[in-house]
Amino acid sequence: MNIRLTNRGNTLVAVLNGELDHHTAEYIRQKLDAEMLKSTTKNMVLDFSKVTFMDSSGIGVIMGRYKNIQKLNGKMSLAGVNEQIKRIFEMSGLFKVMPAYDSIDEAINKM
């Protein structure tokens, strides 16, 4: 699993690549938190288009970031979620708190 981070305006865009499970979750968590701490961004877009596997550990990572961003009065959204992962998000009611879009650009436009 690796992660590519870029700032677009006051939105942090994170492209996740690989498998998001308990083993890789900690690394992703650290990367995202470190970036949020040092930059002035308050919104976040997580791009899942390159994520090949995810289990409930991924929900934990997302919900954890969501809580932090709420404290900053920021917004969070998802992009490029495939069917398999979408099912897990639906199960956990994640879409009730953040929207998902087809692409990063769309996510940023609707931010």
Next chain:
Amino acid sequence: MNPINEVKLEFVSKSSNEAFARVVAAAFVSQIDPNIEELADVKTAVSEAVTNAIIHGYENKTGLVKMICKLYEDAVEISVIDEGKGIEDIEKARQPMFTSRPDMERSGMGFTVMENFMDRVEVVSEVGGVLP
């Protein structure tokens, strides 16, 4: 009914073995020639069970996780077993969003995911067995 094929895997409770267990389960299940979605379902369910064994059962200490895969004429059965601390209240544990470890950013969705991705999930547990 006796299984047509059966394999048993034992591994150390390291998080890096989660992906390993998934490959093994996927390789076993591919005997029944599933499609990619079905395979992904099995992998996700196995991942949940193995992760639970590592973080809840053994609380990240070192222990052995067993995975037994059985192939029947019309079904595949995968058991993930740990000898860790056990589950006190299974019914509660299976509820969506119940987690004993919110501090670890767990969402309490593991069992729910397993139930949704497999046809049947059985949980058997005895409390006890704290690692030496």
Next chain:
Amino acid sequence: MNPINEVKLEFVSKSSNEAFARVVAAAFVSQIDPNIEELADVKTAVSEAVTNAIIHGYENKTGLVKMICKLYEDAVEISVIDEGKGIEDIEKARQPMFTSRPDMERSGMGFTVMENFMDRVEVVSEVGGVLP
């Protein structure tokens, strides 16, 4: 020296499990990110050992084959174990072109291949154990 990681696999001596054992070994070895040739070598060696267990050890009857994979800092060790009939003369068995089953179109190259594809091959055996 203690291994950094270790897994144990047990499977029924069915020829369809040969490919399965290869995947498991390959998945284990890929922890050290080998190159394609190295991985192919390991898979071939494992395949030879597992095939021997099935056809010679158990003579195609049903038995259990064990595979233990260990990761050390600078090495991977894979053991393939059967409880079949055993090898009478190990030195002879290891010679290129020696086979006890020319009738089965075996070429007697299994051990030679293992030796050449791995850095070291140990063979331990006791004769006996006919399957019930």
Next chain:
Amino acid sequence: MNMDELYEKETLELIAAAKAGDKEAQSVLVEKNVGLVWSIVRRFQNRGYEAEDIFQIGCIGLIKAINKFDCSFDVKFSTYAVPMIIGEIKRFIRDDGIIKVSRSLKELSNKARITKEIMSKELGREPTVSEISAQLGIPVEELVMAMEANCTPESLYSTLGEGENSSTLLIDKIANESDSQEVDIVDRIDLRKVLDTLKPREKQIIVLRYFKEKDTGSNCKNAWNIPSTGIKN
């Protein structure tokens, strides 16, 4: 003198003749060992080469073995020839072998994803793993592994974290872990335990060892070379 010895003696005579320049003797020797070469070639299948090509390379190895074999070696010719043949084949395919598995699996997994998309459109349903693997021309096992491409995405030798200055190698971390509590449990599932449970008369163990140089740097010399003194025993 038994059949084996007779055969070996005849071989030695042919080798002597071949080394002295007798082309006829050389081709008789090659002919006699065609089966040997093929039985090695078979072990290189599924690596993306034509068997016939590998066979030709194997024969070059065989001829080298004929030319280099010395009757004073005190081993059977075949014992000497096999590592030479394998070595020749490996040198031939080594250039491709440098590709890391992690990378090739990732490529394959991408291919599999695309193939799957195309096939499900064509079939009007999800293709099964065997259908996809047939389409890609790879065994099902390869496909299953590839789809778990991130099985071990990080090389043990890659640095933790991405920053230039983070110099902790993953291998160090794992090595440290293994110093602590990891140790005793691993001990418990030790081979010894398994051995103890086996009835002694039924013991049969084959240990394969695969040493990996700690430095996986660009060349993988010792680890994979056929030892030039491959004629011990």
